[in-house]
Structures are given as structure tokens and as C-alpha cells.
Amino acid sequence: MSIKIWSPKISQKIMNAVFIISGIITILLLVLIIGYILIKGLPAVSLEFIFSDPIDSGKYGGIFPMIVSTLYVTAIAGVVATPLGIGAAVYMTEYASENKLVKIIRFGSETLASIPSIVFGLFGLTFFVLFLGLGWSVLSGGLVLAMMALPTIFQVSEVTITSIPSSYREGSYGLGATKWQTIYRVVLPAAIPGIVTGVILGMTRAISEAAAVMFAVGASLSVPISIFDPGRPLPLHLYILATEGISLENAYGTAAVLVIIVLAITIISNWAVDKYQNKIMGR
Structure with missing residues (x-):
């Protein structure tokens, strides 16, 4: 009782x-x-700080090469991880049946999401930098970050697509649409807000990583011209400035710029998603 x-x-x-x-x-x-x-x-952030090159290992000067490196590696991670994550989610929800392969894929995704970032960095050094011969470059760093963002994009996209009512699919089939037409004209448009959320989560994790890119991107203070040039993203630059005691003031300035970039990406993405939702709802 x-x-x-x-x-x-x-x-x-x-x-x-x-x-x-x-x-x-x-x-x-x-x-x-x-x-x-x-x-x-x-207080350390100014136009000169943003658009000038670092001097004396970052003790003086600005962070323009670091901003360019950050945009490079984030763009590469997004271009690689987004289609792979969404494609895997579509396969798992629309094509695959519950079997051992599906369980292995889910287990692998969960395992990837829980691996420490430093392990990704060591793998990037061994595989991308040395084995594939890409060298220390923004391409190697971007590929490492893509591996980190992939499980987040995949898991969120899978949950979002699964939550789409089956009546959407049935109505599309009733109008004579094929499975693929139903997926890209009905299911994916309805799932875009959730998929974008997954991409944002994956990219914000990628843009904030220092340990993962430390072994793959190099630590060049120059502006990377191509994806095969080394660079130094903002999180790595912040880590070096703070841990080596080069300039705590510039470290805080770098952190402030990084926070502003992440906030800007999040706010703009949420605004775009809300606008899209209002459009499809006819508001």
C-alpha cells in the first residue's frame, strides 16, 4: 500500500x-x-584586431588568418558531413529495415559521438596527414571536424525524419509519387527545421574544437590560400595564446570573436528556419 x-x-x-x-x-x-x-x-576587439595579421606569435597584431582558417575548416566539415549525415538518416528511416546492419550503424554513430576529440585529432594525423599525404592543411583539419560533426547530424536528422507523420507519405503515394519523389518533395521539406538544427549543432561543435585540429591543420600564422595550406583556427590560436602565456588580452579577444561567430551562426540559422516554417505554413 x-x-x-x-x-x-x-x-x-x-x-x-x-x-x-x-x-x-x-x-x-x-x-x-x-x-x-x-x-x-x-576591449581587445577592433577592426584592426580582426583584419590584421598576428605579430610575434600573436602577442601583438590581429587574428585575420585565424578567422579565414576557421571559415575554411568549418566549410569543409559542413560540405562533407551534412550530405553524409542526411543521406545516412534517409537510408535508416526510409529504406533500411531493422537488421544487424542498422544496429551496427547506430552503434557506430553513438560510439563516434562519445569519442574524445583528441582521439579524432590523432586519427587525423595518422590517416589524413601521413597515410593519405594531405599534410598539415585546412583540408585535413576540415575532414577531422567532419568526422566529429557527422554523428550529431545523423542522429538528429534520423529522429526528425522518423517523427514526420506517416500520413504525409501515404498521401504522396496516393497521388502516384514514387518513393524518392516522396522523400525529396514531402519528407525532407517537412524535416528541414530539425535537420538544420542538427547541422547547427554539428557545425558549432566543429567550429569550437582545438584538440581535434591540433594534429591535422598545423599552426601556421599565414592566411591559407588553398585547402592544402596549413592554418590555425581560432580555437587553436586561443589555446596557444593562453597556455603558452603569449598574450592573455589577445586570448580573451580571440575568445570573444569566436563566441560572436557562434552566436551569429545560431541566430541567423534559427531566423532562417523560422522564416521557412512560416512560409510552408502559409503565415
Whole structure:
């Protein structure tokens, strides 16, 4: 026989308070971290800091080559990981049946998502830099980051596509559409908001990684012209400035720029998704 300690109304109020407090703490932590970085870093940020080259290993000067390197590796990671992740999700949800291969793919994706970033970096050094002969380059770094972003994009896309009501597919088949026509004209457009969220999560993880690219991208202070040139993304530059005691002021400035870039990507992407949703809903 169970004993009720609280009435349902009191339990409801307690849980509401717990959830509200949890949300407030989460928001406060986010504001505290971002606010601290911006307060410490924005005084060092200027147009000269953004568009000039570093001097004396980054002790003076700016971070323009690092911004270019960051855009390079992030773009490469996105171009490689996005179609692979979405394609794998479509296969798993629309074509594959529950068998050993599907279980192996899911297990592999979950394993990839839990591997430490430093392990990805060591693999990139061994496979991309040495075995494939790509050398220390933004291409090698981008491929390493693509491997890291892939499981996130795949898992979120798979959940999103699975959540699309079966009535969408049945209606499309009823109009005479083929399976592929149903996928790219009905299922994928309906799943775009969730897929974009997965891509954003994967790319923001990639753009913020230092350990993964440390062994693959090199540490050049020059602007990379091609994808085969070495570079130094912002997270790696921040790590070097802070750990080697080169310039704490420039380290905070670099961190502030990195945070602003991540926030800009997130805000613009969410705005585009909301606009797309309003369009397909006829608002």
C-alpha cells in the first residue's frame, strides 16, 4: 500500500518550481559565461584586431588568418558531413529495415559521438596527414571536424525524419509519387527545421574544437590560400595564446570573436528556419 506524502496539487507546484529553477540556472550560466568572455574580450576587439595579421606569435597584431582558417575548416566539415549525415538518416528511416546492419550503424554513430576529440585529432594525423599525404592543411583539419560533426547530424536528422507523420507519405503515394519523389518533395521539406538544427549543432561543435585540429591543420600564422595550406583556427590560436602565456588580452579577444561567430551562426540559422516554417505554413 502506497503512502501519499503530498497531494497532487502540491506535487505539481513543487515540480513546476524545480523546472523553472532549472531553466533559470541554465540561462544564468549561459549569460555568465558569455558575458564574462565578452566583458574581458571586447576591449581587445577592433577592426584592426580582426583584419590584421598576428605579430610575434600573436602577442601583438590581429587574428585575420585565424578567422579565414576557421571559415575554411568549418566549410569543409559542413560540405562533407551534412550530405553524409542526411543521406545516412534517409537510408535508416526510409529504406533500411531493422537488421544487424542498422544496429551496427547506430552503434557506430553513438560510439563516434562519445569519442574524445583528441582521439579524432590523432586519427587525423595518422590517416589524413601521413597515410593519405594531405599534410598539415585546412583540408585535413576540415575532414577531422567532419568526422566529429557527422554523428550529431545523423542522429538528429534520423529522429526528425522518423517523427514526420506517416500520413504525409501515404498521401504522396496516393497521388502516384514514387518513393524518392516522396522523400525529396514531402519528407525532407517537412524535416528541414530539425535537420538544420542538427547541422547547427554539428557545425558549432566543429567550429569550437582545438584538440581535434591540433594534429591535422598545423599552426601556421599565414592566411591559407588553398585547402592544402596549413592554418590555425581560432580555437587553436586561443589555446596557444593562453597556455603558452603569449598574450592573455589577445586570448580573451580571440575568445570573444569566436563566441560572436557562434552566436551569429545560431541566430541567423534559427531566423532562417523560422522564416521557412512560416512560409510552408502559409503565415
